[in-house]
Amino acid sequence: MTIPEEVDTPEILVDRDVLQRNIDRMAAAVHAKGLSLRPHVKTHKVPEIAQLQLAAGAVGITVATLGEAEVFAGHGATDIFIAYPLWVGPRQAERLRRLAAATKISVGLDSREAAQAMGASLGDAASDFDVLLEIDSGHHRSGIAPGAVVDVAHAAARAGLRVSGVFTFPGHSYAPGMPLKATEEERSALTQASDLLTQAGFEILHRSGGSTPTATLTGDSAATEVRPGVYVFNDAQQLELERCAPEDIALTVAATVVSRHEGDDVIPRRIVLDSGSKILGGDRPAWATGFGRLLDYPEARITALSEHHATVVWPADAELPPLGERLRVIPNHVCVAVNLVDDIAVVSGGKIVDHWRVAARGKNK
Amino acid sequence: MTIPEEVDTPEILVDRDVLQRNIDRMAAAVHAKGLSLRPHVKTHKVPEIAQLQLAAGAVGITVATLGEAEVFAGHGATDIFIAYPLWVGPRQAERLRRLAAATKISVGLDSREAAQAMGASLGDAASDFDVLLEIDSGHHRSGIAPGAVVDVAHAAARAGLRVSGVFTFPGHSYAPGMPLKATEEERSALTQASDLLTQAGFEILHRSGGSTPTATLTGDSAATEVRPGVYVFNDAQQLELERCAPEDIALTVAATVVSRHEGDDVIPRRIVLDSGSKILGGDRPAWATGFGRLLDYPEARITALSEHHATVVWPADAELPPLGERLRVIPNHVCVAVNLVDDIAVVSGGKIVDHWRVAARGKNK
Known part of the structure; x- marks a missing residue:
C-alpha cells in the first residue's frame, strides 16, 4: 500500500482488504x-x-x-x-x-x-x-x-x-x-x-x-x-510476538521525515518522523525493540518517542530516507493509537475509499 | 482537594487555584x-x-x-x-x-x-x-x-x-x-x-x-x-525530578477502586483503579517509579497500566483502600493525558466551577 497523495501526516490509514481478511481468518479459526x-x-x-x-x-x-x-x-x-x-x-x-x-x-x-x-x-x-x-x-x-x-x-x-x-x-x-x-x-x-x-x-x-x-x-x-x-488490525507487538506477519498489518500511521542526521561516533544516525506519541501511543513493553516498527524498513528502530517526534535509528549499511519522504509506521499497541484520532482513512488499491469515525474514542466512563 | 460527588470516574480534574499559582510563579521567575x-x-x-x-x-x-x-x-x-x-x-x-x-x-x-x-x-x-x-x-x-x-x-x-x-x-x-x-x-x-x-x-x-x-x-x-x-499543571515526572512539590500538582485523574486483592507470597498485594492508559497516557521513563503516582498515597506504586486498569501495589504496612473508594492519580506526563479527553473539569474549593474544552485535542497535523 502506498500512501495516497492527498493524505497529510501524521494520519491513521486502514487497509480495507487486509482488515477484511483478518476478520474472516479469525472468525474461521475460532469457529473451527x-x-x-x-x-x-x-x-x-x-x-x-x-x-x-x-x-x-x-x-x-x-x-x-x-x-x-x-x-x-x-x-x-x-x-x-x-x-x-x-x-x-x-x-x-x-x-x-x-x-x-x-x-x-x-x-x-x-x-x-x-x-x-x-x-x-x-x-x-x-x-x-x-x-x-x-x-x-x-x-x-x-x-x-x-x-x-x-x-x-x-x-x-x-x-x-x-x-x-x-x-x-x-x-x-x-x-x-x-x-x-x-x-x-x-x-x-x-x-x-x-x-x-x-x-x-x-x-x-x-x-x-x-x-x-x-x-x-x-x-x-x-x-x-x-x-x-x-x-x-494487528500491531508491532503482535508482529514481534510472531502472532502475525507483515502482510497482516491493516493499520499504519502515515508519517513524514522532518529531520535527518548522519550522526557521528557519539550522536546516533537517525531520522525523525512527525508521528509522535500523540498518534502512535506511548506503550512500550520491556521486550519490544522500540516504540513501534516501520512497515517497509524492518531493520529500523524507533528508539525514542516525544509527543510529535519519532526518533528512528537507521541501519549502518542502509541509506537514510530523504527529508520529506513519507513512511508507514506500525504502532506498538493499536488500541491506544486509534483512541487518539477522531477518524481513520480507509484505503484500498492505493486510494482512500472511505473515512470512518472513531465513534467511541475517549469513552472511558 | 476532594473529588466532587458528581464526578464519574475516570475524569480529569484541574484545581483552578493551583493552576493560577503555577502560572503566576513561572511568570515571575522568568521575568526576574x-x-x-x-x-x-x-x-x-x-x-x-x-x-x-x-x-x-x-x-x-x-x-x-x-x-x-x-x-x-x-x-x-x-x-x-x-x-x-x-x-x-x-x-x-x-x-x-x-x-x-x-x-x-x-x-x-x-x-x-x-x-x-x-x-x-x-x-x-x-x-x-x-x-x-x-x-x-x-x-x-x-x-x-x-x-x-x-x-x-x-x-x-x-x-x-x-x-x-x-x-x-x-x-x-x-x-x-x-x-x-x-x-x-x-x-x-x-x-x-x-x-x-x-x-x-x-x-x-x-x-x-x-x-x-x-x-x-x-x-x-x-x-x-x-x-x-x-x-x-505539573505531573509525576516533575514530582519525581523534584522540580515541583505535591501541592503544585494542579491536574489529577479521579479514579475508583474497582478491584482489591490482599495477595500472597507470589501474587502482589494490590488494588486496581479504573484509570488506565486511555486516560493517564502510557509514558513511563526508565527512571520513573511507575506509571504515575497517587497524590494522597505517596508510597503506593502504579506497577502496570492497561487501557482501563491501573494496577497499584500497596505498602505492606498500610491497609488497602476499600472497593468503591475514589482516589486522585497524577499522570506521569500531563501533556499526553489531557490529549485523551474532550474536556476537563475545573475545581475550586471542592466544587466544580467550570468545564473547559480541550479545543486542540488531537490536532496532530
Missing part, C-alpha cells in the same frame, strides 16, 4: 475450534468495523466501559458484554437500565462488595443482566482466584444478580514465549472456577476467554467463547 | 531572569489556560503543529511560534498563509531541504514569517549541530525566508541529575549558533530555549525567551 467469537471493540471503537465482525459471524461484542456500550448500542449492537469489574452506583445503574431496554447486556464482577453495590443500585432491574465472574488466570490484574469464586457468586445471588458465567483475560500472553503457557493457565482457571460453581448449584452457560495471542490456541474444553480485539 | 515567557500550549490545548498565561505576561505562545496554531489563532492568539521543523508542501503553505493574515507566525527549521521546500511552497509569502533555526543542544532528536547552522541559514535566505533566531529544546533535562547540565549545554549551543550567525551577517533577535525543568535555571546570557509547558 467450536467456539463463539465476541470481539473486543475497544481496539477499534468504530461501528463500521463491528458490523463487519458481526457479519462474519461474531455472536456479539465486548466493550470495556459503559460509554463504549452506549455508543455501540446506539449503532445497533444487540448483545454486549462489558468485560470489566464495574463499580455501579446510582448513575451507572441508570445508564445500565437504559441500555438493557434495547440490548442484551452482560457485565463483569470480581468482588462481593461490587456485587452488593451493583445489586443495591440496580434494585429490581438486577436480574435483567447476565453477570460473569472475572477469574484471575495468571495476569494478576483484576479477577477472583479460581478457588474463591463460589463466595462471590453467593454474594451476587444474594444481591439479586444472575450469575451465568465466568471470564478471564490472559493478558500475560502478551510476551515472548507466553501464549501457550497463558492458554493452559486460562484453561485451568476457567475449568476450576466453572466446576466449583456448577457443584455449588450455579448454571454456568458462558466460559469466556481469549486474547489475540491466545484466541486460536484455546479449545472448547476451556471456553465457550473468546474475546480477541487486536487481530482486526 | 530578564527573559520573555512563551509557554508551550501543547501541554493543555485549552484556550482559557492560554488566556491566563497571556494575562500573566506571556509574550505569545508556542505550539507544535499547524492544527494547534489554527485553534489558538481562532481563539485570539496574536503571536504564535510553531516550534517544529515543519515540512511545508502546498497544502501546509496555504494553511500558513491563512494563519499569517491575522496572526504573527514564526516557524522552526532544521535543514537546507526543508528551507527549500518551505520557500518554494510559500512563494512570495515566504518573507511574512520569522524563521527560527532549531539547534541540537544535546537531546539528539531534531536540530542542527550548532557548528553547522550557517549553512542552513544561507539556504533559508536563498529560499526567501527571514532567519531571525535560533531555538532549542533541552529534552535531556527530563531525567534525574540532568537539569543543570542540560541548561549549560543549552547556553553553550544557543550562544555558539547565535554568534556564528551574527558573524555571517544574520540579525539574531530571538534565542529561544527552556523546558519546565530548566526554564528557571536559564539566564539571559543564553536565551531571550523560554518555552516551558508542563509547569501549568
Whole structure:
C-alpha cells in the first residue's frame, strides 16, 4: 500500500482488504475450534468495523466501559458484554437500565462488595443482566482466584444478580514465549472456577476467554467463547510476538521525515518522523525493540518517542530516507493509537475509499 | 482537594487555584531572569489556560503543529511560534498563509531541504514569517549541530525566508541529575549558533530555549525567551525530578477502586483503579517509579497500566483502600493525558466551577 497523495501526516490509514481478511481468518479459526467469537471493540471503537465482525459471524461484542456500550448500542449492537469489574452506583445503574431496554447486556464482577453495590443500585432491574465472574488466570490484574469464586457468586445471588458465567483475560500472553503457557493457565482457571460453581448449584452457560495471542490456541474444553480485539488490525507487538506477519498489518500511521542526521561516533544516525506519541501511543513493553516498527524498513528502530517526534535509528549499511519522504509506521499497541484520532482513512488499491469515525474514542466512563 | 460527588470516574480534574499559582510563579521567575515567557500550549490545548498565561505576561505562545496554531489563532492568539521543523508542501503553505493574515507566525527549521521546500511552497509569502533555526543542544532528536547552522541559514535566505533566531529544546533535562547540565549545554549551543550567525551577517533577535525543568535555571546570557509547558499543571515526572512539590500538582485523574486483592507470597498485594492508559497516557521513563503516582498515597506504586486498569501495589504496612473508594492519580506526563479527553473539569474549593474544552485535542497535523 502506498500512501495516497492527498493524505497529510501524521494520519491513521486502514487497509480495507487486509482488515477484511483478518476478520474472516479469525472468525474461521475460532469457529473451527467450536467456539463463539465476541470481539473486543475497544481496539477499534468504530461501528463500521463491528458490523463487519458481526457479519462474519461474531455472536456479539465486548466493550470495556459503559460509554463504549452506549455508543455501540446506539449503532445497533444487540448483545454486549462489558468485560470489566464495574463499580455501579446510582448513575451507572441508570445508564445500565437504559441500555438493557434495547440490548442484551452482560457485565463483569470480581468482588462481593461490587456485587452488593451493583445489586443495591440496580434494585429490581438486577436480574435483567447476565453477570460473569472475572477469574484471575495468571495476569494478576483484576479477577477472583479460581478457588474463591463460589463466595462471590453467593454474594451476587444474594444481591439479586444472575450469575451465568465466568471470564478471564490472559493478558500475560502478551510476551515472548507466553501464549501457550497463558492458554493452559486460562484453561485451568476457567475449568476450576466453572466446576466449583456448577457443584455449588450455579448454571454456568458462558466460559469466556481469549486474547489475540491466545484466541486460536484455546479449545472448547476451556471456553465457550473468546474475546480477541487486536487481530482486526494487528500491531508491532503482535508482529514481534510472531502472532502475525507483515502482510497482516491493516493499520499504519502515515508519517513524514522532518529531520535527518548522519550522526557521528557519539550522536546516533537517525531520522525523525512527525508521528509522535500523540498518534502512535506511548506503550512500550520491556521486550519490544522500540516504540513501534516501520512497515517497509524492518531493520529500523524507533528508539525514542516525544509527543510529535519519532526518533528512528537507521541501519549502518542502509541509506537514510530523504527529508520529506513519507513512511508507514506500525504502532506498538493499536488500541491506544486509534483512541487518539477522531477518524481513520480507509484505503484500498492505493486510494482512500472511505473515512470512518472513531465513534467511541475517549469513552472511558 | 476532594473529588466532587458528581464526578464519574475516570475524569480529569484541574484545581483552578493551583493552576493560577503555577502560572503566576513561572511568570515571575522568568521575568526576574530578564527573559520573555512563551509557554508551550501543547501541554493543555485549552484556550482559557492560554488566556491566563497571556494575562500573566506571556509574550505569545508556542505550539507544535499547524492544527494547534489554527485553534489558538481562532481563539485570539496574536503571536504564535510553531516550534517544529515543519515540512511545508502546498497544502501546509496555504494553511500558513491563512494563519499569517491575522496572526504573527514564526516557524522552526532544521535543514537546507526543508528551507527549500518551505520557500518554494510559500512563494512570495515566504518573507511574512520569522524563521527560527532549531539547534541540537544535546537531546539528539531534531536540530542542527550548532557548528553547522550557517549553512542552513544561507539556504533559508536563498529560499526567501527571514532567519531571525535560533531555538532549542533541552529534552535531556527530563531525567534525574540532568537539569543543570542540560541548561549549560543549552547556553553553550544557543550562544555558539547565535554568534556564528551574527558573524555571517544574520540579525539574531530571538534565542529561544527552556523546558519546565530548566526554564528557571536559564539566564539571559543564553536565551531571550523560554518555552516551558508542563509547569501549568505539573505531573509525576516533575514530582519525581523534584522540580515541583505535591501541592503544585494542579491536574489529577479521579479514579475508583474497582478491584482489591490482599495477595500472597507470589501474587502482589494490590488494588486496581479504573484509570488506565486511555486516560493517564502510557509514558513511563526508565527512571520513573511507575506509571504515575497517587497524590494522597505517596508510597503506593502504579506497577502496570492497561487501557482501563491501573494496577497499584500497596505498602505492606498500610491497609488497602476499600472497593468503591475514589482516589486522585497524577499522570506521569500531563501533556499526553489531557490529549485523551474532550474536556476537563475545573475545581475550586471542592466544587466544580467550570468545564473547559480541550479545543486542540488531537490536532496532530
